[in-house]
Amino acid sequence: MTGLVHRAWSAARTAGAITPKTPAGYRFRLLGEGACLSFPPGAIFGEEWIEIGDRTLVGERVSISAGMGPGVDLGPHSIVRIGGGCSIGRGSHIVGHHSIDIGDDVFTGPYVYITDQNHVYDDPETPIGRQWPRNKAVVIGSGSWLGTGAVILPGTRIGRQSVVAGGAVVRGEFPDHCVIAGVPARIVRRYSPEDGWHTPGPADPNPLRALRPGA
Template identity: 55%
Template sequence: MPKKQKLFPALAAWRRRTLSRAVHRGARWVRETGAVTADRPGPYRFGRIGEGTRLAYPQGTVFGEEWIRLGEHCVIGEQVTLTAGMMPGLDLGPDPVLTLGNGVVLGRGSHVVASRPVVFGDDVFCGPYVYVTSDNHSYDDPGTPVGRQWPRTAPVEIGSGSWLGAGAVILPGARLGRNVVVAAGSVVRGT
């Protein structure tokens, strides 16, 4: 009998299957327990989390929660970034800066960065890796590095029922009407 041959291949296969099931059950438990809802806000103190809204685990970067309002029955995928303000710890005033209407879906890996009002209407669907921002780099002085120039900011509005395809980029000043489709990979700026 060869040295490397396993004496109990059925037992080894059973052990691998059992371990695999345990790992998958544990991962499912972590995803369920780590999800953020109105009943289980985790470390976050959002201005509002509507009933039935869920932020999948693991979350992306989240700060400025006090100025973020999430409507009812929103689905926010894994690794989604939601930020109000350019950095944590800023006082952005009394009004919300980032508002998601009811039934909004943000696909995995999407980013919503708002220092000026960004408003999603009801039932907006975003595919994975969509980027929406109220801030953008400026290039007013060619002699100064772009990263050292003050960013341009403008409010963003996405109308109810709109659909943003995978990888779409929505820049400052964009105002999308109702039921607008933005193709995957498109860049939208202005109105």
């Protein structure tokens, strides 16, 4: 009986996966060759404004959305763009309203959260959940790795070949080739041709740039 259940579940996973050749795959603005969204998926909507590149694997129960809900016209341009050769860990959420750009060969652990929208608290008398949210574009550079449970907040720009530690809460601008960790996240290691990987100090250019969003 156990073997039968396992075989049935394996068959369901195969049949339920979303690929460029399945009917659900046609709804995406782009779903590249060899790309696959594993079964069971999370919340997937706004596919017309979502692009996923070649050979990208999206794990089980990953939610990818564009807009506040299904059926909303978001204009002529894509909102969420995931490059080729990426691997998005199970249970992650990519929640786009304005612009999320994930480069090629980006890997994430499970339960990563990426969003370009956040609530505001400008009016102290209005419940925060009822105040109109604010959007700011997110960019994650090619070749980067995001550890388990990392949170990427609106306005974040992460350079190429960078590491985000598990559980980090990230907001701000970060250069190529750095290690980002903590709550709030900061640069804990950087790479330069002269010094290799090292702990940043006062001599590094803008070592605390990530703590000054928009600088």
